[in-house]
Every structure is written in structure tokens, then in C-alpha cells.
Amino acid sequence: MNNSRSFLVLALLLVSYxxxxxxxxxxxxxxxxxxxxxxxxxxxxxxxxxxQGADTPTASAALPSVAANNAAVPTTPRASSAELVExxxxxxxxxxxxxxxxxxxxxxxxxPQQPKDYKNPVRLLDNSxxxxxxxxxxxxxxxxxxxxxxxxxxxxxxxxxxxxxxxQQSVEVPFTWQxxxxxxxxxxxxxxxxxxxxxxxxxxxxxxxxxxxxxxxYRQLQRVAPAAKQGGLTFTNPENYSFVGAAWYSPEDKxxxxxxxxxxxxAPRVSPISAGWIAxxxxxxxxxxxxxxxxxxxxxxxxxxxxxLTRYWIRAMGPSMTVAAGADAVTEARLYIxxxxxxxxxxVAPGLALTVxxxxxxxxxxxxxxxxxxxxxxxxxxxxxxxxxxxxIKLALFKLSESQFRSMAKxxxxxxRVQAINERYADDRQKKSQAMMELYQKEKINxxxxxLPMVVQxxxxxxxxWVLLESVxxxxxxxxxxxxxxxAPDPYFVLxxxxxxxxxxxxxxSPTTGMDPMQAKMMKLMPLVFSVMFAFFPSGLVLYWTVNGxxxxxxxxxxxxxxxxxxxx
Numbered sequence: 001m002n003n004s005r006s007f008l009v010l011a012l013l014l015v016s017y018x019x020x021x022x023x024x025x026x027x028x029x030x031x032x033x034x035x036x037x038x039x040x041x042x043x044x045x046x047x048x049x050x051x052q053g054a055d056t057p058t059a060s061a062a063l064p065s066v067a068a069n070n071a072a073v074p075t076t077p078r079a080s081s082a083e084l085v086e087x088x089x090x091x092x093x094x095x096x097x098x099x100x101x102x103x104x105x106x107x108x109x110x111x112p113q114q115p116k117d118y119k120n121p122v123r124l125l126d127n128s129x130x131x132x133x134x135x136x137x138x139x140x141x142x143x144x145x146x147x148x149x150x151x152x153x154x155x156x157x158x159x160x161x162x163x164x165x166x167x168q169q170s171v172e173v174p175f176t177w178q179x180x181x182x183x184x185x186x187x188x189x190x191x192x193x194x195x196x197x198x199x200x201x202x203x204x205x206x207x208x209x210x211x212x213x214x215x216x217x218y219r220q221l222q223r224v225a226p227a228a229k230q231g232g233l234t235f236t237n238p239e240n241y242s243f244v245g246a247a248w249y250s251p252e253d254k255x256x257x258x259x260x261x262x263x264x265x266x267a268p269r270v271s272p273i274s275a276g277w278i279a280x281x282x283x284x285x286x287x288x289x290x291x292x293x294x295x296x297x298x299x300x301x302x303x304x305x306x307x308x309l310t311r312y313w314i315r316a317m318g319p320s321m322t323v324a325a326g327a328d329a330v331t332e333a334r335l336y337i338x339x340x341x342x343x344x345x346x347x348v349a350p351g352l353a354l355t356v357x358x359x360x361x362x363x364x365x366x367x368x369x370x371x372x373x374x375x376x377x378x379x380x381x382x383x384x385x386x387x388x389x390x391x392x393i394k395l396a397l398f399k400l401s402e403s404q405f406r407s408m409a410k411x412x413x414x415x416x417r418v419q420a421i422n423e424r425y426a427d428d429r430q431k432k433s434q435a436m437m438e439l440y441q442k443e444k445i446n447x448x449x450x451x452l453p454m455v456v457q458x459x460x461x462x463x464x465x466w467v468l469l470e471s472v473x474x475x476x477x478x479x480x481x482x483x484x485x486x487x488a489p490d491p492y493f494v495l496x497x498x499x500x501x502x503x504x505x506x507x508x509x510s511p512t513t514g515m516d517p518m519q520a521k522m523m524k525l526m527p528l529v530f531s532v533m534f535a536f537f538p539s540g541l542v543l544y545w546t547v548n549g550x551x552x553x554x555x556x557x558x559x560x561x562x563x564x565x566x567x568x569x
Contacts, residue, residue, distance in 0.1 A: 087162040087173050089194050092337060097127070100151040101175040101188040103135040103199065106337045108285065115476040115485055124285050124337055132311060133223035133280065135287055135335050137201065139186065141215040142320075146182040148205070148215055153177055155188060169194050183209030197338030198290075198348060203331050207323045214322045217331040219289040220315035221246075221280045222304075225260045242283035242469065243357060246314040248299045250276035255354040257281065260312050263303045273297050277349055278314045279336075281357075284472040290334040290349045291316050339472040342369060356470050364463035369471055376473075382486055383479030386464075386540055390547045393460060394555075461545065468538045479543070486540030493535050495542040500531035502549040506556065 084095045084104070095105035106125035112118045125133050139148035149155070155175035162173050170193040178185040184207055191200040207213050226244060247257040250273040274296050279288035291297045298317040303310050316333075323329045336348060345352040358365035371392070375385035417439060425432035468474055468487055478484040482492050490496060504527045534542045 083157070083160065085157045085160055085162070085173065085175075087171065087190065087192055089164050089171070089192050089196065091195060092192065092197060092199075093121075094125075094192070094199065094337070095127075096157075096173065096175070096190065098155050098157055098175065100136060100138065100149075100153060101155040101177075102137070102151050103190075103335065103337070106287075108197075108338060111285075111339060111472075111475070115478075122285065124287060129224075129309065130227070131224070132309070133221075133287070135219070135221055135289065135337070137188070137203065137217070137219040137289075137333070139203065139205070139215050139217055141213065145214045146184055146209060146211055147179065148184060148213060149177040149186050151220075164192075164194055182211070182213075183207065184213055197336055199335040199337065201333050201335055205323050205329045205331075207325055207327055210325050212322055212324045214320065216320055217318040218315055219278075219291065219333055219335075220313050221278065221287055221289065222311055222313040223280055224309045224311055226282060244282045245280070246301055246312065247279045247281050247286075247355060248273075248276060248314065249279075249351040249354065250274075250299075251350070255351060255357075257357070258301060260303075260310075263301055263312050273299055275350065276316075277352065278316050279355060280314065281355055284470075284475055285339050286336075286355050288336045288349075288352065288355070289316050290336060290352075291318065292332050295319055295331075340470070341472065342366075343373065358463070358466040358470060361459060361463040361466055364459055365466045365470075368460075368463050369467050372467065372471075373473070381479065382474050382477040382540065383483065383543060386486075386544050387547050389464075390544055390551065394548070394551050397456065461541075464544055465537075465541055468540045474540060477540075479539070483539050483543075486543070487538045489536055490539040490542060493531075495539055495546050496531040496534040499534055499542060499546040499549060500527040502546060502553055503527040503530060506549065506553050 083098045085098065087094045087096065088109075091108070091110050093107040093109055094103055096102065097104045103125060104127035105123065107121045107123050109118070109121050111122045113120045113122055123131075125135060127134055136151035138150035138153070140150060141148045155177045157173070157175050159173075162171050164171050170191055173190045173192075175188040175190075176185070177188075184205070186206075187204040189202050189204065193200075201219075203217055205213070243257065243259070245257055245259040246263075247255065249255050252273070275293040276297060276299065277288050277290045278299055279286050295318055297319075299314070300317070301312070301314045303312045318331060321329060321331070334349075336352070340356045342353050342356050345355065368389070372382070372385050372389055375388045376382055379385050379388065421432060421435045421439065425435060474487055476484075477486045479486055482494065483490060507527070534545070
């Protein structure tokens, strides 16, 4: 197969892969919800006197098993925010609502919405109706027990703003709820450290009454589906193409995820899990509750249908607990709110780096990202790191490419003889194929040799596509001159045009033996087709393919000249 046909194969495979992957995103199953164990005991679910909403779990009197829950749809909405308390370090700015002591806004100060516009950072958590995404926590009480605060009850705070002072490494923000009648007091305490995207939380329960309290602690993430972003083709617009939904991890079942569209079909199940976590994922960023590793948690998902927007939630329900009269108890968890930084996430919690999901090409994409990160540490520029990656791949495939180009150079020399065979057996395809094979065997040419290196590079190309799509480290990363964002298309189409010119010159050096006139016309259009398609792709990906094509063209030209010189001598 000659190099021109290889381009056609690449185009067909690339488009087929992108169409298949989009179908997988929209229609295929993405794993099951955590399943209940076969020998799990029946857990009675009792109502509580605490006001319940659709997203408020019920508690279990069973001890020490994990509570089940299947929250009901609400009938009336609760009141609006009472007061927002601001807390921030050098990378995070958070707002905690005294109504529920929930984290309702979060801005990532190091990640602007638009390149270099740090006055408008990415807002990951948001309590506005159209972008609703909040992190909630609370306590549920079993029937007959005294009432504890859920995420819908009002807390008090001594201050409205907390900030890290110079030299201070962490700031602690307390919220208080108390019931004078029962004597129950609950403190929600948030601790934020300098330079960290992790918010440590704890619920301190003091039972100053005469009756014991029994119930469960829970944490949940709740949000609406983000609105589709406009602009670009479906598979070249990461905001529309990347996975958005809930995810969870356990040491036993590893990483699972579920898209919002499948929440209604997936019934919540009880599944006691230790050392796991729950998350809500979107492009580049995510939020995750990280419960204490020694506490078994029940992970469940659900949705609350509203008149305009549906809210989706994923919950971690802790084990049942009892606090005797006059006793204290503490339940702790951590909340991650930030970017998908692959090199540090597993240090925060086991398996957290799996939130960077490359799909079926993970086995190639992960080491490719690692190599890119190492090259970036040497160059300080992601564009130059991509160029060095191309050269490393070309070096690894040098012998294979050399064999390809030698085969193509020999086929160029055979074009007159191949043309003669085509004319002699124009009406007999079987004899023509037999004569062509005899010619190839006599000249020791493998007609498929020119296709193999291209086929090998297709998964590499697609893996890099996912690296550029999902790696927040490359978000808004500049290269040089006119390319100031490697994850956005080339604004002046310089790279797509250079790639088209490279393809045209490559076709000029490639033999066209055995190609019918219609196929030859299609090949002439391929540079134009690729340049149009690459005009919508991330410029970093087009940079990779253009540099790869230029280096291949140089290698092919050198080898062709050497073969021709050897033939003359």
C-alpha cells in the first residue's frame, strides 16, 4: 500500500474512531452503580422529624451497617441563602453558606476562564440556578432520636470572611448549630491550607442532653448538567465532548462513572466501601468527597427533577453511630475542589488520578503524558515538548520508517513496469494481480510495507488527542508567536496549511502505481480535506502531526535519493 493510500486509511480510521467514541459517550453503558452484596442484611429505613428534601437522606437504626437511602422527590423548595462566609488561600476562593454550612461557590484562582484573564477565574462550584454545583454535608437522625442538622439547617458563624495571613499555613473556619431543647450541639469545621485544593472538614457532635442521639453522617455533591458550549465541531469542542457526570472509586471495584442521562435508569444500591471516594467530573476540573479511609461508606446516586432543570447528586453515607448523653463524637472527611493534576492526585487519595479518563487509549495516553511532562520540565514550553515527543517517536520507529521509504523508493522505480502490466491485463484482474505479485516477489518489495508505520502511528495520534483534550496542564498553554493556546485551533490556520503542503510534497514523492483515476483524484484532495479538518483541531495536535509529517518527508527524501543513487551506480 503506497503512502497516498495510507492517508486515506488514516482519515477513515480517525473519523470512524471519533464517531464511535461519541456514540459510546451518548448511548453505551458506562458501568454499573455500586451493587449490594448478596449477604447484606435488610436495613430498615425510618423517617425522621428533621425536614426532608429530595436530596436529604434518611437514616438507619441498624448498627453497625451502612445506611440505605432512596430519597423522595421534594414538594416545596427551601429558603434561599442566609449568609455567605468567604474563605480563601492562594489557589482557592470559597464561599460557605450558613444555610447548611455547605460549600456553594469555588473559584480556582490559578485558572482563568480565558487566557491570562486572572480577574475572571474558573468558577467550579456555583449556587446560581443555571450553573448549580455545590458540596453538601450533614447528619440524619433515626426515628425516635433527637434531631440533628442536615445540609438544610441554619448554622451560625462568628465572621463573614477568613483569609490566610502572611506566614500562616492554614485557616480554620467553624460553624455552629444547636438545639437548646435537646442539648445537641454540632460544629462544622473547615480547614484550608496554603497552596492546597483540599478542604478538610469535620463534624463535631456534642450531646449535652439526657437522651442518646443515633444517626449517620453523609456528604454529597449536587449539580445540574452544564449547558452545551457553542462553537466548533462536536469532536473538536472539548467542553461538549468531555465526560460530565458522577464517578466513584473503591479498592475492590476501582474507577466507575455514570453520565447524568443514565441516573434515572440506575437504581441506588447499598454498597459498603472503605477507602473510596465520590466525585462530580467535568472537563479539566472536578470536585470529590474523600471520606475517612477507615469508615465504610454507602455510595448512591440520584436525581431531583425541577420545573426547569434536573439536579443530580452522588452521596457517601457513613456508618450508623450513637452518641450517648454527655458524650462527644467526631466524623471527618476531605473535599477536593480543583484541577485534574495527574502527577499529584494520587498523593491526595488512592485512585484519584483516574478522574483523568483517557478511555480505551489510557495505556498509551498515560505514558505519553508522563513523557510530555518530563520534556516540558526540560524546555519550559509545551509546544517544544510536543516537537521533542515527535522526534522521540520517530527515533523509536526509525527502522520501520526506513523500511517503508526504501520500499516506496523501489516502487517508484517500478512504475513503468507496473503501468505496462495494467495495460496488458486491463480486462483480467486475476492475471493482473498475479503478475503484480510476481513482480514484487522478484524485486523483493513488500507492497504493504509502506502502510504499517502509518497504522502504528494512528493510536499514537489518537492518544495524543486525548492527552491534549484532558490534560489541564496544557490548558491555555502558549507555544510561540501566534499560537498562544495549544488546546485551541490555530487562529490563522498556519499549521493546517503547512500540514497540507507537507502532504502534497509527500504525495509527490510517493508512487501512484496501481491506482485508478478516481482514486488518484481523491488522493489529490486529501491535503485539502486534512487542512480543513485540522483547522478545527487543537493546535497542539496539528503541531504534532505537521512536525511528524515534515520529519517523515525529510527522511523519505533522503532515502529516496540514496536508493536512486545506488541504482545509478
